Every structure is written in structure tokens, then in C-alpha cells.
Amino acid sequence: MFWSILSYQSFKRKLLTLENLKAVEDLPKAHLPSEVAYQVLINRLVAAEAQQVLDIKKEQDDLEGLVKMWSHQMKIPVSAMSLMIQTNQMSKQELKGQVFRLENDINNLLSYLKYKQENDDYRFTQISLKTSVSSVIKKFSSQCIAKKIQINLTGDSEVITDAKWLEFCLSQVIDNAIKYSPFESEIKIVINKQSIEIQDFGIGILKEDIPRLFEQGFTGYNGHEHQKATGLGLYMTKQILDRLGFDIVISSQIDQGTKVLIKKNK
Template structure:
């Protein structure tokens, strides 16, 4: 502790020694009585020692407070201007740390709730597969349909994890949007057949983008169209230069839900009513498209259908 004190005030003590040396030199050169200098030096040293003891006690108390304090209020006894500035700085740092801890805790709780919700949803296709196995009714189309649902849930979860950690792996290339949509339609063919849905696709758009992430975004839109379409309905895909429009004849979206459909975790009336939504599909779709320099817009009328438009910014 003493060495810390001397180290902090070493400039002042060094200055005192230098000044004393100068005064001694002046007395010596002008042949002044050195006894006067000695008496003055003793008096100054006495004051210096007393001030040093007082400063050391304050210094020691300050270090103990700084070392052991938990709350900023415990620093109120430190009243020097510089100490007040340090208190303000510590307060800001503690506030920021508290905000970061709260944000981290909230994010952890959200992730836990998300995983619980996803686990619950994944039980549905797993239960269906288990029932098929137990009753020896493993029909190919129905099994494939449940496997597609499982794959979509896992893809959504992994995508969300990547975005929540601010990671991406975009690789841009020239591709045919029409060809990509046809691949997705082929992937979901079992889901189309299960609801007797017909699909039309026309037009072309040569786009430089990331194949995997655009495929993810389009699959979310197509999956929603299938999910909320009525049996024997039609899904129309119109591709133009710098624009894709996917229209269905499904149950539609309430007007009051439309402004919030891209919010994280928002499911709306349809999601609650049909218990098919996690509230992250469209949120992640919008995030992915923004990273691809694309935008998305949705128009919808209840019981008439929904139009999803993806276009170049």
C-alpha cells in the first residue's frame, strides 16, 4: 500500500526534492548561512510528513472503498472532482453492463421458449410417423409429407440461430428464378397433392443472388401458401423482371395483422387459430431478403387469398 501511495504521488515528492536542492544551491552560491536553510528544511519536512500521513490515510481509505465496493452509492464519500468524474464513469459502465446482462438474459429466455415451441411442433409430425409405424400404414406420400414438415422446422431453427448470432454465408451467383421455383414446387409436390392444390408458374427472371438463402425465403412463402390454402385451390406464381408474385386462394390475413406480420414472434390470428405458426418464418424471410437486396410486400383479403410480392429494391 505504501509503495502504491509513493508511486501515485512520486511527481510531487520528486519536485520537493528538486526544489530543496535548488534552494541549497542558492544558499551555497550566495554564501548565505546554511543554518537558515537547515531550519527551513526541518520545518518544511515536518509539514510534509504531517501532510503525507493525512494523504496516506485518505489514499488507503479510497483504495479500500474502490476494492470492496459493490454499489456506486458506496463511493459517495469520495468527493474530489476527479473522483466524482470516476463515479460518473463507473455509473455509466454499470448501467451499460446491466443493460447488456438484461438483453442477454432476455435473448436466452426467448431462445429457450423458441426451442420449447419448436419441440412441441416437431412432436406433431413425429407422432404421425409413430402412429403410421404402429398401425403398419407407412404410406409413401404421407411419410414424405411429414418428413418435409420436419425438415422445414429444422431449417427454420438453424436459420434463426444463424441470424441471431449475426452470421451469414452468402455466395452470389447468376440463377434462374423460374428454375428455382420449379425445384421448390417439386419438393412440395406431396403437400400439393395432399390438399389437391394446382399450381401455375409463368415468366422468368435472371437474378444474381445466393441460391441457398433465396431458396429458403421462397420456400417459406410457398409453404405458407400451401398451409393456409383451401382444398382444391390454386397457387399462381408470376415471375417478371425484378419481381415475383405468389398468389393463393387461401383464408387470407386480417387487416389488423398485416402491419405486424414481419415482426419477430408474431403469429397473428391465423397462427393461433391453426396452431401452425412459430412467428419466425416471415420474420426470417424478410431478414434474408434484405441481405439479398430484395424486398417483400404482402396484400391479403380474408377468405379471398393472399399475394406475396418479392421485388428488387
């Protein structure tokens, strides 16, 4: 009975110490094996909490950077429309293009936030790749008309995947192909067995930029020079394609164009 009372009192002292603890260094020096194990446990809990705080801080910093980046991105079409109004040179086609760009950036932001929250279920069904690609091409038809770009689509294949998220990924790739293609250019899209190859003949990508294309926030030389990139499109594309079971490989040469291969994993 006496030893039980002592053990209980010792336990109460440890609880009191823990309640008043401000730093791990304030813990009394451990002597007994049970006390050493107790301190090891406390150290692990403190380290885990500290890491959680750092993770939350990083996520907040990333979100803040994202908002700043996207705000800047959205200012471009707004400024263009404002200039057209001020100079009384508002072309219906140009206005339509700027509105589309603004809507596209907003939709990409919403998709990114949904992706980060991971609250959207993937719905896998058997689909036609040609149908998905054609849907995306139709979405960008006005941009192609404005730049007189011809998109040639050949082939078809069926895969089991999430049509909505695959089309989101295709939108990022085809949007880039259109952005960085010259006027009166061509984009070739070839569908083989469970794969899509998208070839443009635009400005190309620097060799040193290619390994970093899928990094979050990386825009590379083209993004800085032409102010057309947020650095999130290809990052999201790679992450989502991984979940859908696709590989993506990009090859490019300056002034000759870029080829993007999206292929279903075996």
C-alpha cells in the same frame, strides 16, 4: 515530491475502493472535478454491464421459448405418424408428408440458429429468379401432389443476390401458401423485372394480423387455429430479405387468398 506521494496514495485509495465496491451507491461522495468525472465513468460502466446482463438474459429466454415452441411443433408430425401406426392406417403418401414436415421444421430451426449466430457468409452472384423459384417448387412437390395443388410459374428475371438465402425466404412464403390453400387449389407465381409475386387462393389473413406478420414469434389467428406456424418463418424472411436488398409486402383477404410481393430494392 510530497504532492506526488499524496496523489499516488489518493490513487491507491480509489483503486482499493473500486476493488471492494459492491454497489455504485457505496462510492464516497465526490468533491473534486476529477472525482466527479471518475464516478460518472464508473456509473457508465456499471450501466453498460447491467444492460449486457439484460441482453444475455433476454437472449436465453428467447432461446428457451424457441426450443419449447419448436418442440411442440415437431410433436405434431410425430404424433400423426404414431397414430397411423397404432390404427394400422399408414398411407405411404401421408407418411412421406409427415416426414417432410418434420425435416422441414428441423432445417428451419438449424437455419434460424445459424442466422442468429451470424456466422454464415452471404455469397452474392447473378442468378435467375425462375431457377430459384423452380428449385423451391420442386422441394414442395410432394406437398402439392398430396393436396392436388397446381403451381403456375411464369416470367423470369436476373438479380445479384445470395441464392441459398433467397431460396430459404421463398421456401417460407411458398410453404405458407401451400399450407393455407384448400385441396385442388392453385398458386400463381409471376416473375417480373427483379420481383416475384406469389398469389394463393386460400383462407387469407385477418386484416389486424397483417401489420404484425414479421414480428418474432407472432403466429396470428391462422397459426393458433391450424397449429401450423412457429412464428419465426416470416420474421426470418423479413430480416434476411432486408440484408439481401429486397422488400416484402403482404396483402390478403379472408377466404379469397394472400398475395406476397418480393421486390429488389433500387
